[in-house]
Amino acid sequence: xxxxxxxxxxSAILDAATRVFAEQGLGAPTARIASEAGIxxxxxxxxxxxxxxxxxxxxxxxxxxxxxxxxxxxxxxxxPRDRAWHTWRALVDWGAAQGDKRQVMNLLGLSDRLxxxxxxxxxxxxxxxxxxxxxxxxxxxxxxMQAATAFAGALLGAMAETTxxxxxxxxxxxxxxxxxxxxxxxxAVGPDIxxxxxx
Amino acid sequence: xxxxxxxxxxSAILDAATRVFAEQGLGAPTARIASEAGIxxxxxxxxxxxxxxxxxxxxxxxxxxxxxxxxxxxxxxxxPRDRAWHTWRALVDWGAAQGDKRQVMNLLGLSDRLxxxxxxxxxxxxxxxxxxxxxxxxxxxxxxMQAATAFAGALLGAMAETTxxxxxxxxxxxxxxxxxxxxxxxxAVGPDIxxxxxx
Amino acid sequence: xxxxxxxxxxSAILDAATRVFAEQGLGAPTARIASEAGIxxxxxxxxxxxxxxxxxxxxxxxxxxxxxxxxxxxxxxxxPRDRAWHTWRALVDWGAAQGDKRQVMNLLGLSDRLxxxxxxxxxxxxxxxxxxxxxxxxxxxxxxMQAATAFAGALLGAMAETTxxxxxxxxxxxxxxxxxxxxxxxxAVGPDIxxxxxx
Amino acid sequence: xxxxxxxxxxSAILDAATRVFAEQGLGAPTARIASEAGIxxxxxxxxxxxxxxxxxxxxxxxxxxxxxxxxxxxxxxxxPRDRAWHTWRALVDWGAAQGDKRQVMNLLGLSDRLxxxxxxxxxxxxxxxxxxxxxxxxxxxxxxMQAATAFAGALLGAMAETTxxxxxxxxxxxxxxxxxxxxxxxxAVGPDIxxxxxx
DNA sequence: TATGAATGAGTATTCATTCAT
DNA sequence: GATGAATGAATACTCATTCAT
Numbered sequence: 006x007x008x009x010x011x012x013x014x015x016s017a018i019l020d021a022a023t024r025v026f027a028e029q030g031l032g033a034p035t036a037r038i039a040s041e042a043g044i045x046x047x048x049x050x051x052x053x054x055x056x057x058x059x060x061x062x063x064x065x066x067x068x069x070x071x072x073x074x075x076x077x078x079x080x081x082x083x084x085p086r087d088r089a090w091h092t093w094r095a096l097v098d099w100g101a102a103q104g105d106k107r108q109v110m111n112l113l114g115l116s117d118r119l120x121x122x123x124x125x126x127x128x129x130x131x132x133x134x135x136x137x138x139x140x141x142x143x144x145x146x147x148x149x150m151q152a153a154t155a156f157a158g159a160l161l162g163a164m165a166e167t168t169x170x171x172x173x174x175x176x177x178x179x180x181x182x183x184x185x186x187x188x189x190x191x192x193a194v195g196p197d198i199x200x201x202x203x204x
Numbered sequence: 205x206x207x208x209x210x211x212x213x214x215s216a217i218l219d220a221a222t223r224v225f226a227e228q229g230l231g232a233p234t235a236r237i238a239s240e241a242g243i244x245x246x247x248x249x250x251x252x253x254x255x256x257x258x259x260x261x262x263x264x265x266x267x268x269x270x271x272x273x274x275x276x277x278x279x280x281x282x283x284p285r286d287r288a289w290h291t292w293r294a295l296v297d298w299g300a301a302q303g304d305k306r307q308v309m310n311l312l313g314l315s316d317r318l319x320x321x322x323x324x325x326x327x328x329x330x331x332x333x334x335x336x337x338x339x340x341x342x343x344x345x346x347x348x349m350q351a352a353t354a355f356a357g358a359l360l361g362a363m364a365e366t367t368x369x370x371x372x373x374x375x376x377x378x379x380x381x382x383x384x385x386x387x388x389x390x391x392a393v394g395p396d397i398x399x400x401x402x403x
Numbered sequence: 404x405x406x407x408x409x410x411x412x413x414s415a416i417l418d419a420a421t422r423v424f425a426e427q428g429l430g431a432p433t434a435r436i437a438s439e440a441g442i443x444x445x446x447x448x449x450x451x452x453x454x455x456x457x458x459x460x461x462x463x464x465x466x467x468x469x470x471x472x473x474x475x476x477x478x479x480x481x482x483p484r485d486r487a488w489h490t491w492r493a494l495v496d497w498g499a500a501q502g503d504k505r506q507v508m509n510l511l512g513l514s515d516r517l518x519x520x521x522x523x524x525x526x527x528x529x530x531x532x533x534x535x536x537x538x539x540x541x542x543x544x545x546x547x548m549q550a551a552t553a554f555a556g557a558l559l560g561a562m563a564e565t566t567x568x569x570x571x572x573x574x575x576x577x578x579x580x581x582x583x584x585x586x587x588x589x590x591a592v593g594p595d596i597x598x599x600x601x602x
Numbered sequence: 603x604x605x606x607x608x609x610x611x612x613s614a615i616l617d618a619a620t621r622v623f624a625e626q627g628l629g630a631p632t633a634r635i636a637s638e639a640g641i642x643x644x645x646x647x648x649x650x651x652x653x654x655x656x657x658x659x660x661x662x663x664x665x666x667x668x669x670x671x672x673x674x675x676x677x678x679x680x681x682p683r684d685r686a687w688h689t690w691r692a693l694v695d696w697g698a699a700q701g702d703k704r705q706v707m708n709l710l711g712l713s714d715r716l717x718x719x720x721x722x723x724x725x726x727x728x729x730x731x732x733x734x735x736x737x738x739x740x741x742x743x744x745x746x747m748q749a750a751t752a753f754a755g756a757l758l759g760a761m762a763e764t765t766x767x768x769x770x771x772x773x774x775x776x777x778x779x780x781x782x783x784x785x786x787x788x789x790a791v792g793p794d795i796x797x798x799x800x801x
Numbered sequence: 802t803a804t805g806a807a808t809g810a811g812t813a814t815t816c817a818t819t820c821a822t
Numbered sequence: 823g824a825t826g827a828a829t830g831a832a833t834a835c836t837c838a839t840t841c842a843t
Contacts (some may be wrong), residue, residue, distance in 0.1 A: 007644075007825035010809050014827095030316055033229055033814060034279060045829045047815080055814065112314060117229060146391070147225070150384050151377050156370055160388060163362040172356055178350050185349050193392035209802085210408075233837055244804045246840080255838065405804035405843050412806095420724070423607060428714055430629055432833060443808045448835065515627060548782050549775050554768055558786060561760040569753055577750050583747050587757060590743070591790035607823080631816060642825045644819080653817065808840080812833105819829080 015052050017042040019066050022059060027105035031060065031112055039075045061123040064113045067106045072130040074099040079133070085141050086191065093165060094133060100169035101179065107169065134158070144196040157194050164190045214251050216241040220263050221258060226304035230311055260267045260322040266305045267326040273298040274333070284340050285390065291333060292364060292386045293359065298366035300378065306368065333357070343395040354394050363389045406508070413450050415440040417464050420457060425503035429458065457586055458523040462511045463505045470528040472497040477531070484538050484589065490532060491563060491585045498567035499577065505567065542594040555592050560587045612649050614639040616663050617658060624702035628709055630656065658720040661710045664703045669727040671696040676730070682738050683788065689731060690762060690784045696774065697766035704766065725761050731755070741793040763785045 021042035025033045033058055039049045053059035075095040080087050098105040113119055135154060136139060138161070142153045168186030172179040215262040220241035224232045236256055238248045252258035279286050299306045314320050334353060337360070341352045349355060367385030371378040419440035423431045433454055437447045451457035473493040478485050498505040511517055533552060535557070540551045548554060566584030570577040618639035622630045632653055636646045650656035670694040677684050697704040710716050732751060735758070739750045747753060765783030769776040 008820085009822090010827070010829050028316075035814085036812080048828055051816065053826060054814095062232045080317065104826060108314075115311060115314065143382060147384060147388065151379070152370065152375065156366070156381075156384070158368045159369065164359060166390075167355070167358045167362045170358065171351065176348065182349070182355075185346060185355070186809095189392040193363075193388040198397070234839090235837070245838095246805060247803055249839070250802070406806045406841085407843090409804070426714075433835085434833075444834095445809060445836080446807055449806060450788075452835095454834065506712075513712065514708060545782060545786065548779070549772065550768065554764070554779075554782070557764045557767065558761060561764045562757060565753070565756045565760045568756065569749065573748065580747070580753075583744060583753070587744065587790040591761075591786040596795065632818090634814070643817095644826060645824055647818065648823070804840085804841105804843080806840105806842090808838105810837100816831095817829100819827105820825105820827080821827090822825085 012043060012050075014042070018044070018049060018059070019063055021065050021120055023105050023109050024068070026063075026109045026112060031116055033116070035059070046137060053183065057118050058114060060116070060118050061120055064119055064123050065109045067124055068127040068130050070106065071096075071105070071110075075134070084120065085137065085144075086195065088137050088196075089141060089191065089194055090187060093161075093190065094183065096161075096165045097169050097172065097183050097186065100165065101172045104173060107166075111166075131158075134161075141194060141196075145187075145194050146197045147194065148197075160194060161190065164193070209251060213241070213247075214218050216243070217220065217248060217251055217258070217296055218262055221262050222266070222304050222308050223306045225262075225355060230315055230317070232257070236242060257356065259312060259317050260317070260319055262321065263309065263322050264313075264325055266309045266312075267329050269302070269305065270298055270309075271294075271329040279331070284343075285394065287336050288340060289386060290396075291336060292360075292389065293382065295360075295364045296368050296371065296382050296385065299364065300371050306365075310365075330357075340395075342394060344393050345396045346393065347396075354390065359393060362391070410448065411444075412440070412442060412471070413446055414448060416442070416450055416457070420461050421465070421503050421533065423459075424507045424510060427516055433457075454600050457513070457515050458516050459513060459518055462508065462517055462521050463524055465508045465511075466525040466528050468501070468504065469494075469497055469508070473532070476598065483535065483542075486535050487539060487589065487593075488585060490535060491559075491588065492581065493582065494559075495567050495570065495581050496575075498563065499570045502571060505564075507553045509564075529556075533560075539592060539594075542593050544595045545592065558592060562591070607649060611639070611641060611645075612670050613648055615641070615656070616660055616734060619660050620702050620706050621663070623660075623709060628713055630716070632656070642795075652660045654715050657713070657715050661716055661720050662723055664707045664710075665724040665727050667700070667703060668693075668696055668707075673730070674742060680739075682734065683736050683792065686738060686788065686792075687784060690758075690781065690787065691785065693758075693762045694766050694783065695781050696768065698769045701770065702779065704763075708763075728755075729772055731758075738791060743794045744791065745794075748787060757791060758787065761790070 018038065021038045025038050025041055029037070035049055036046045038059075039046045042049070049059070053062060074094060080091055080093065087153070110192055135158065138154050138157050142157050145153070147157060149155045164186060168182060171186075172182050175182070217237065221237045224237050224240055228236070235245045237258075238245045241248070248258070250347070252261060275292060277290065279290055281288075289338055334357065337353050337356050340346055341356050344352070344356070346352045346356060363385060367381060370385075371381050416436065419436045423436050423441055427435070433447055434444045436457075437444045440447070451460060471492060475595070476489065478489055481489075533556065536552050536555050540546055540555050543551070543555070544550045545555060562584060566580060569584075570580045573580070615635065618635045621639055622635050624690070626634070632646055633643045635656075636643045641648070646656070650659060672689060675688065676689055680688075732755065735751050735754050739745055739754050742750070744750045744754060761783060765779060768783075769779050772779070
C-alpha cells in the first residue's frame with residue numbers, strides 16, 4: 006500500500022478541530038481546521054468523509070478520552086464514597102485540564118448534528134460509572150425514584166460541570182472548590198443520614 | 205409618528221426566532237425567522253440591526269421572561285425553605301412549559317456571539333434570587349467557601365436544568381421528579397444539619 | 404412589491420446560458436453565466452433555484468423558440484408537400500440562424516439532467532408538425548410500419564439536422580443544400596410513387 | 603522489459619470508461635473508471651496521461667471497433683445496393699448491440715474535448731464506406747450537389763442512428779425496422795428512378 | 802416603513818493529477 | 823510499474839445585509 010493513512014494525521018485533525026470548534030463554534034470552516042492541522046483543505050476529507058462524520062467521531066474521541074482518564078487507579082474495593090470521590094476527582098480534573106474538550110463535548114451534545122448512534126455510544130463508555138451510581142443510589146434518599154440511577158448520573162454530570170467552571174474561574178481555590186463540589190454532591194445523592202451509617 | 209415601529213412585530217420576530225433557533229440551531233437563516241414572523245426578509249433589520257443584535261436581545265428577552273415567571277406569589281415572609289421551594293418550582297415549571305425558550309437560552313449561553321454585557325445583564329435580572337441564596341448559604345455547609353453564593357446559584361441552575369430534563373422525559377412523574385430534584389438540591393445547599401435548625 | 408423579478412433579467416440569463424453552454428458544454432460554471440448575463444453570481448439563483456432547473460427551463464425555452472419560428476406563414480390549406488416544405492425550411496433556417504440554440508438543444512437532449520417532464524413538454528410543442536406527419540405518412544411507403552409517424556418525425560429531425568450542418572459549413576450553397584436536403588427527405592418519406600399521385 | 607504496460611489493462615480501462623461514461627456522462631470521475639477497471643486511481647494515468655487523452659483515445663477505439671464490425675463479409679463484388687445493405691445492417695446491428703459504445707461515441711462527438719485530429723482520424727476509418735458512397739451517389743439524384751458524397755455519408759449516419767434508436771425501443775420489430783430504415787435511406791440516396799436501372 | 806430582489810463573500814465537497822512508498 | 827494518500831483549484835449554493843421601489 007502506498008502511503009497508508011496516517012493515524013498521526015487523523016489525531017492532528019481531531020486536535021485541531023477541538024481547538025477551532027472551542028474558539029469559533031461548530032460553524033467553523035473545515036478549511037480552518039485543515040490548516041490548523043497542517044494539511045491541505047481536501048485531505049481532511051480523506052480522513053472524515055463529511056463534516057458531520059468529523060463531528061460525530063470527534064464526540065466519540067472526546068468521550069473515550071474522558072473515560073480513559075477516569076480509569077487509572079480506580080479503587081474498586083474501597084467504599085462507595087471513596088470510589089465516588091475518585092470518579093468525581095477524575096471527572097473534574099479532566100474538565101479543568103481539557104477545557105477545550107469539555108467545551109466541545111457540550112457543544113456537540115447540544116447540537117442536532119450528533120446522530121442517535123453517537124449519543125448512545127457515548128453513554129456506553131460509562132457503564133462502570135453506572136454500576137457505581139447504582140450502588141450509591143440504593144442507599145440514597147432518592148432510592149424510590151423512577152430512573153433514580155439515571156437521575157443521579159445526570160446530577161453528577163451537572164454538578165461536576167458547575168464545579169469545573171468555578172475551578173477554572175479561580176485556579177487558586179481549585180482544589181478546595183473540587184472538594185466543596187463533591188461534598189455538595191455527596192449530600193445530595195449519598196446515603197440517607199437517618200438510615201444508613203455515616204459514610 | 206411617535207412610535208412607528210410596531211411593538212407587536214418586534215415580539216413576533218422574537219417568538220419566531222425562538223421557535224426557529226430551537227429547531228435549527230443559531231445558524232438558522234434570518235430569512236426563515238422573518239417568514240415565520242410573517243414579515244418581509246428585509247423588515248427584520250428594521251427591528252434588529254444585525255443578527256447578533258437579535259441574538260443578544262433575544263437572550264435578554266428570555267431571561268426577562270424567566271424572571272417574570274418567578275415573581276408572582278413569591279412568599280417574601282416565609283421561611284427560606286419555602287421561598288426556595290417557590291423559586292425552584294417556578295424555575296422548573298417555566299423550563300418544562302417553555303421548552304423552546306429554555307433550549308435557546310442554553311444555546312445562546314454557550315455561543316460566542318453573546319456579548320459580555322448581555323451576559324451580565326442576564327444575571328442582574330436575578331438579584332432577588334441572589335438575596336435568597338445569600339440567606340440560604342449563610343446557614344449552609346458551604347458557608348465558608350469563596351464565592352459561595354455564586355456557586356450555590358450555579359448549582360441551583362444546573363440541578364433545576366437536570367430536573368426539568370427528566371420532567372420533560374417522563375411527564376407522568378413530573379411533579380414527583382420536581383419534588384425529588386428539590387430535595388436533592390436542599391440537601392446539597394440547605395442548612396447544616398448538625399448546626400442549624402431543620403428549616 | 405419592491406423591485407419585481409425582471410423578465411428581462413430572466414431572458415438575459417437564458418441567453419447567456421445558451422452562449423456559454425454552446426462554448427464550454429453543460430459543465431460550464433454558473434458563475435460564468437451570471438457574469439455573462441451581467442448580474443451577480445448569487446442572483447442567478449433568484450431566477451433559477453438550481454443549475455438543473457436552469458438546464459430544464461432553458462430546454463423548454465429553446466423548444467418554444469423553435470416552435471414559434473415554425474408557425475408564421477404555415478400554409479394550412481396547401482398540399483402536404485407544400486406544408487412539409489414550409490416546415491422543413493423553417494426548421495433548417497432556424498437551426499442555421501440559431502446555431503448556439505440548436506447545439507445546446509442537442510446537448511440537453513443527450514444529457515441525463517433533463518427530466519422526463521421536460522422531455523415530454525418539449526415534444527408537446529410540436530403537435531402541429533405531428534398532424535402533418537400523420538398525413539404524409541398515410542400515403543408513404545412507410546405506412547405499414549409500427550410507429551410510422553414517430554419514425555418519420557425522427558427522420559425529419561435527423562435529416563434536417565444533417566442539412567443544417569452542411570448549410571452552416573458552406574453558407575454560399577446554403578439555399579441549394581436546403582433544397583437538396585428536402586428532396587432527399589421527400590423521397591424517403593413522401594408518397595409512394597407506384598401508388599399515389601406525384602405530389 | 604519489452605512491453606511493460608499491460609495491453610489487457612489498457613483495454614480494461616477503455617471498457618470501464620465506456621460503461622461509466624454511458625451511465626454518468628463525460629464528467630464522470632477518473633477514479634470511478636479506475637475502480638471499475640479494477641486498478642488503482644493513479645494507475646490510470648500510467649496508460650493515459652490525462653483525462654483528455656483518455657477521451658480522445660476512447661473515441662478512436664470505438665470508431666475502430668465500429669469499422670471492424672463492418673468489414674467481415676463485405677460483398678465487394680455485389681451490386682451497390684447489396685453492398686449498401688451490408689453496410690447498413692452492420693452499422694445498425696453494431697449500434698443496437700453496443701449501446702454504450704454508440705452513446706459514448708455520440709457524447710464524444712458533441713464534446714469540445716475531442717481534438718480536430720481525433721475527429722479527422724475517426725473519419726479516415728471509413729474510407730471503404732466512402733468509396734461505396736461515391737459509387738452510389740454518382741447515380742443518385744444528389745449527384746450534382748457540392749459535397750454530395752459527404753452529405754450522403756452524413757445522411758447514412760443520421761438515418762442509421764435514428765433507426766437504431768427505434769430498434770432499441772421496440773426489439774420485437776427490430777429486424778423489420780432495420781429494413782424499413784434502409785428502404786427509406788435507399789429511396790433518399792439510391793439511384794434516380796427516372797434514370798438508372800432499378801437497383 | 803415595508804418589501805423582496807440584488808449582492809458577493811463564504812462554505813463543504815469534488816476531482817484531476819502528483820508523488821512517496 | 824502499481825498504489826492510493828495528498829493536494830488545492832474549482833464549483834454550486836447560502837445568507838446577512840443593502841437598497842431601489
